[in-house]
Amino acid sequence: MTNLSALILMLFLSSSSLMGQDRSGQNRPGHDSPVRLSETYELANIILALTDYGKTDLWEVSRQSAYYQDVRTYFDQHGSHPLLTKVNYSRQQWESYLSFRTDAYAFAFDSANQVVRRIPFKANQGFNPFEENLNLVEDFVKVTGFRQFYRDHLPYYQGLASAYLTSQRYPEMLRFLETEFGKQPDITAYAIVVSPLVGRMNCHRMVAGVGTDFITLPDFLRTDKAVQGASEEEVASGTHMLFTELDHAFVNPLTDHHRSLVEANFASSQWDSGSGYEKDSLATFNEYMTWAVYDLYVQHYFPAAAAKVSRDWTLQNETRGFYASALFNHELATLYQHRKPGQTLKDIYPAFIRRLGLRQASLSKPIIEACNLADQTISDTTATFVIHFSEAMNQLPSFDLIQVVEEHGKTRQERLVLSAQTHGLAWSDNGKVVRFRLNLAKNALNRLLFNYPWRTSAALSSLKGIDLAPYSAIKTTVKSRI
Structure with missing residues (x-):
């Protein structure tokens, strides 16, 4: 930790009003810390976690912590409250979900315990679900005794905020971005809003002149691991959520300054395969750019972990539709x-945009075009796979895959590392064809998954530098005669 980091943490911990309210009514863990704890934001996240969608979606709500179990134990008895049906959103209703959660930050409890708006802020224009359901929200607060639950868990929230600030190296982040992009005159301050229940959908918004990041906590904190027990890789990876929101405050204005250049050299229709941002080339470009700048940041501050961490997040970004990450x-x-x-970075921005323009005409997505055993039923458990790709691939001497076996209603999986020595791995036709041997499970469906995010050590990619789509799969069934 740098001296500046230590200073900020010390100020954070020694604040005489660790959870006092500022003039807007927001709860703040000390004015010298960028981390914000909002009672109404936590209220909204608890409400959403109790909906059927919040309970069943695998990623929306973080369930790894003991705190999540506390929430369920305390509030499940109120599962029939009408508010939970009213705000039972879905992936397709992500704007409503994000707005309900994020807009709650604009509200606070007044002296009469009423939820009132303090800041004229909406996360998504045209969506206002928190305020529209305010009567039901207040009834939920009264019926469940939410405020007592929040007070009881205040030490946990404070400790989590402290651990988060320690882990993020926020001063270094800000210094890196201000060095590379320059200070942003339109932003008077920065804030980070946290909740242990947020599982996905980080977002950056301007709130009353403050660049505000609503972020997901690192996995090691959501599983209640101490910062001191986290590896360099875990810490580096854990900074991704904050960094790629914070740097929007720097990337977006610079992109807008070069709007005409981006529009002339970067067409979202050619770079975007369904991310949800594809209607706006600048939005697609900014998403690519914020994650690419993160790679430079981790190379600077976490060089030993940078290669793996960057590969993991690159594959993750490709699952979002940014296929050429x-x-x-x-x-x-x-x-x-x-x-x-x-x-x-600010200086080389125009040259980089033009460089992308030169690459754009030849963009193509490599796919598995054919495989001799794809969707086949065979009797031998020892199988030789011959895969034909749509274009020439980098001929890796070794790569991994995940073998998923489905049998008797159960699923198990194993990571395999293929090489010439272990599996007879061999490339041909200038990298368009690869073959290898595998032992398959008998009387079972065997699926081979390539470029599996977070478990891939060497991604399969084309000679053009574009990865095979994450989770690309081949299915083969074995029905043994024995």
């Missing part, structure tokens, strides 16, 4: 490494 990130890193002395 590996290429985009590589192009930025290459240009940045060869920049002139004294140049920053």
Whole structure:
């Protein structure tokens, strides 16, 4: 930890009013810390966690902590409250879900225990679900005794905020971004809003002139691991959620400054395969860019873990529809490494945009075009797979896959590392064809998954630098005669 980090943490912990209210009515863990704890924001997250969607979606609500179990134990008896049906959103209703959760930050409890708006803020224009359901929200608070639950867990929230600030190296983040992009004159301050229940959908918004990031906590904190027990890889990876929201405050204005150049060289229709941002080339570009800048950040501050952490998040970004993330990130890193002395990201921005324009005409997504055993039923458990790709691939001497076996109503999986020595791995036709041997489970469905995020050590990619789509799969059934 740097001296500046330690200073901020000390100020955070020694604040005489650790959870006092500022003039807007928001609960704040000390004015010297960027971390914000909001009682109404936590209220909204608890409400959403109790809906049928919140209980069943695998990613929306974080369930790893003992705190989540406390929430369920305390509030499940009120599962029939009409508010929970009213705000039972879905993935398709993500704007309503995000707005209900995030807009709650604009509200606070007044002296009469009423929930009132303090800030004229809405996360998504055209959506106002928290305020529209305010009567039901207040009834939920009274019926469940929410405020007592919140007070009882205040030490936990404070400790979590402290651990989060320690882990994020926020001063270094800010210093890196201000060095590379310059200070942002339109932003008077920065804030980070946290809840242990948020599982996905980080977002950056301007709230009353404050650049505010609503973020997901790192996995190691959500599983109640102490910061001191986290590895460099865990800490580096855990900074991703905050960094890629915080840097929107720097990337977006610079992209807008070069709007005409982006529009001339970057067409979302050619870079985006259904992310939800594809209607706006600048929005697609900014999502790519914020994650690519993160790669440069981890290379600077976490060099030993950077390669794996960047690969994991690149594959994750590709699952979102940003299919050319590996290429985009590589192009930025290459240009940045060869920049002139004294140049920053802001300086090379125009050259990078033009560089993407040169790549755009030849973009293509590599796919598994054919496989001799795809969707086949065989009798031998020892099988030789011959895979044909749609284009030439990098001929890796070794790569991994996940073998998923489905038998007797149960599923198990194993990570396998293929090589010439272990599985007869061999490439041909300039990298368009690869073959290897595998032992399959008999009387079972065997699925092979390639470029599996978080478990892949070497991603399969084309000679153009574009990854095979994550979770690309081949299915083969074995029905043994024995």
